[in-house]
Amino acid sequence: MESHQLLAVAEEFGSPVYVYDAAKIQSQYQRLTNAFSKVERLRINYAVKALSNLSVLKLLKQMNSGLDTVSIQEVQLGLHAGFSPDKIIYTPNGVSLDEIEEVARLGVQINIDNLSILEQFGTKHPQIPVCIRINPHVMAGGNSNISVGHIDSKFGISVHQLPHVLRIVENTNMDINGIHMHTGSDILDIEVFLYASEILFDAAKNFKTLDFIDFGSGFKVPYKKGDIETNIEELGKKLSKRFNAFEREYGRELTLTFEPGKFLVSEAGYFLAKVNVVKQTTSTVFAGIDSGFNHLIRPMLYGSEHQIENISHPKGKERFYTVVGYICETDTFASNRRITEIKEGDILCFKNAGAYCFTMASNYNSRCKPAEVLWMNDKAHLITKRETFEDIIRNQIEIDM
Numbered sequence: 001m002e003s004h005q006l007l008a009v010a011e012e013f014g015s016p017v018y019v020y021d022a023a024k025i026q027s028q029y030q031r032l033t034n035a036f037s038k039v040e041r042l043r044i045n046y047a048v049k050a051l052s053n054l055s056v057l058k059l060l061k062q063m064n065s066g067l068d069t070v071s072i073q074e075v076q077l078g079l080h081a082g083f084s085p086d087k088i089i090y091t092p093n094g095v096s097l098d099e100i101e102e103v104a105r106l107g108v109q110i111n112i113d114n115l116s117i118l119e120q121f122g123t124k125h126p127q128i129p130v131c132i133r134i135n136p137h138v139m140a141g142g143n144s145n146i147s148v149g150h151i152d153s154k155f156g157i158s159v160h161q162l163p164h165v166l167r168i169v170e171n172t173n174m175d176i177n178g179i180h181m182h183t184g185s186d187i188l189d190i191e192v193f194l195y196a197s198e199i200l201f202d203a204a205k206n207f208k209t210l211d212f213i214d215f216g217s218g219f220k221v222p223y224k225k226g227d228i229e230t231n232i233e234e235l236g237k238k239l240s241k242r243f244n245a246f247e248r249e250y251g252r253e254l255t256l257t258f259e260p261g262k263f264l265v266s267e268a269g270y271f272l273a274k275v276n277v278v279k280q281t282t283s284t285v286f287a288g289i290d291s292g293f294n295h296l297i298r299p300m301l302y303g304s305e306h307q308i309e310n311i312s313h314p315k316g317k318e319r320f321y322t323v324v325g326y327i328c329e330t331d332t333f334a335s336n337r338r339i340t341e342i343k344e345g346d347i348l349c350f351k352n353a354g355a356y357c358f359t360m361a362s363n364y365n366s367r368c369k370p371a372e373v374l375w376m377n378d379k380a381h382l383i384t385k386r387e388t389f390e391d392i393i394r395n396q397i398e399i400d401m
């Protein structure tokens with residue numbers, strides 16, 4: 001999106017505000033499907049937790065996307081947005097058997113990631129098809145908070161426990177229709193992805209009635225200059241060929257499934273915040289904005305470097321700034337960042353604000369969550385109202401004292 005369009009959105013809806021470019025979400029979806037056009041049956045299940053606004057879900061539905069969900073509430077969101085249950089997969093971690101049964105009753109594909117629940121579910125509902133989440137133990141990416149396929153991870157059933165899985169399947173006579181992996185949110189290299197895929201193919205051979213193989217996600221998008229980006233086109237070429245060969249060997253029609261979140265929505269998002277104060281100290285110049293980790297926590301939680309531009313004064317000379325929030329805690333968005341000279345009242349634009357930004361927002365410091373705007377067909381559409389004080393106290397019950 002262009003700076004003048006973003007400024008107009010901030011003008012109309014106030015700050016802070018999240019803005020999503022529909023065309024970018026659509027083009028990323030198209031890029032992914034094009035890369036795998038040689039695969040007969042491809043299914044993209046958008047990972048709802050990245051950005052769960054109903055209008056964004058509807059946009060993806062228009063493109064024929066399915067959904068990947070991690071809670072029954074995300075399943076309900078998907079159904080509410082008009083997705084049919086058979087377009088949704090449910091991949092929870094550490095949730096109760098009760099919740100899994102409730103989701104299964106809705107007709108949604110279940111993905112189970114531990115032996116205990118697998119045995120209980122298979123014993124009670126042998127007729128309901130289940131997907132199994134395998135942990136291939138591949139270390140993907142450098143940050144252990146977002147690498148979920150390694151040996152100490154809480155996610156998935158270890159590939160070394162396959163004999164136990166097979167015993168449960170045999171004893172309960174349950175129907176395994178899918179096999180799944182999701183190795184983490186920061187796959188640096190295609191070879192790592194293909195290596196993990198081989199482990200999944202090997203595991204798949206143990207099941208005779210699979211309908212799909214789900215390779216999860218973890219596709220990397222660039223956040224700052226010089227960042228590596230998953231080469232989707234190259235992955236598409238290599239994995240499609242391998243998948244098609246495996247399908248022939250397996251002797252049964254298989255669907256290749258992915259569940260990207262970040263890849264589809266990260267770059268479509270912009271977070272706009274206003275500079276309340278420029279504060280010169282003995283060591284730096286702080287630019288204090290009308291937001292904090294209550295609205296955008298990724299820099300503090302993961303050390304993510306979101307590019308920041310001063311869209312009010314993009315032509316000024318560059319200076320070094322430390323961009324901080326208004327939360328009464330250290331909430332540094334960026335240190336020693338070169339930004340064109342900032343004046344109080346300027347609008348700063350954070351890039352890559354589509355994935356895991358608004359969905360991780362909170363009301364800390366009793367602040368209201370920002371508004372969300374979808375930019376579609378050259379028009380700004382408000383898709384989430386800015387919260388008000390009423391929202392802050394909505395569920396509180398005042399007792400007599």
Ligand SMILES: *Cc1c(COP(=O)(O)O)cnc(C)c1O
Pocket residue numbers: 047049050068070091182184185186216217218219259260261262263355
């Ligand atoms: C979060 C998640 C995804 C999406 O990961 P991205 O890195 O955003 O693409 C996919 N699958 C599962 C099971 C997840 O938990």
